[in-house]
Amino acid sequence: SAVISQKPSRDICQRGTSLTIQCQVDSQVTMMFWYRQQPGQSLTLIATANQGSEATYESGFVIDKFPISRPNLTFSTLTVSNMSPEDSSIYLCSVATGTSSYEQYFGPGTRLTVT
C-alpha cells in the first residue's frame, strides 16, 4: 500500500480565514479523494481530485468553498475557504490505485478547529 502524508496534522484557525491542506503520496496513484469527518459522524466524500483537470465535487460541496488542486499523480491540496465553526472537522485524503482494486488508503488526517 502507498505511504501517505498530510500537512498540517492539526490547526486552529480564525473564522473567515482559509487553510490549505497538503497530501503527498510516495508513489503515483490513479485516484485521490478528499473526505470530511465531523465530530461523531462517519466519513463524507468532498470531492475526487483529478490530475490535470477540475475536481469532481459531491452534492453539497462547491469549488469556491473547497478548491482542490492536483498538479501530478502524487500530490494534491484542499483549501477550506472563508472558514466558519461548522468547518471544524477532520479532513482526510485517500488514494486508490484503481484498475482492479477498490481499496482506499488514508493519510493521517488534519484536525481543524475554527474559532
Add this chain to the structure above:
Amino acid sequence: EDKVVQSPLSLVVHEGDTVTLNCSYEVTNFRSLLWYKQEKKAPTFLFMLTSSGIEKKSGRLSSILDKKELFSILNITATQTGDSAIYLCAVADSNYQLIWGAGTKLIIKP
C-alpha cells in the same frame, strides 16, 4: 438511494470475549465491501471482500460476505483492549467511490 447500515452502533465487552459486527448494504453498482478500523484520525484498511462465502482472516480478525443477503460480518476473537476503536464498513461502487456506514464503536474493558 445507496446505503450501508452497520449494527450495533456501539458495543461494550470484556477482554477475551468474541464480538461480531454487522454490515448490510443496498448499493446499485456493488463492486466490493471494505472494513476499516479507526482509532484516532485515519481509518486503517482491514479487509476487502468481493466474492460471497470466502472468509478473509488476519490474526484474530475475520470477515465474510454474503452477496445474496447483502451483508457482511466482521468477527474479532479473544478481544484485547487494543481492539477498542470504531469499525467502519464501506461499499465500493463502479466509480471507485466508497459509500460508508455510520460505524460501530467497540469498547473493550480490561
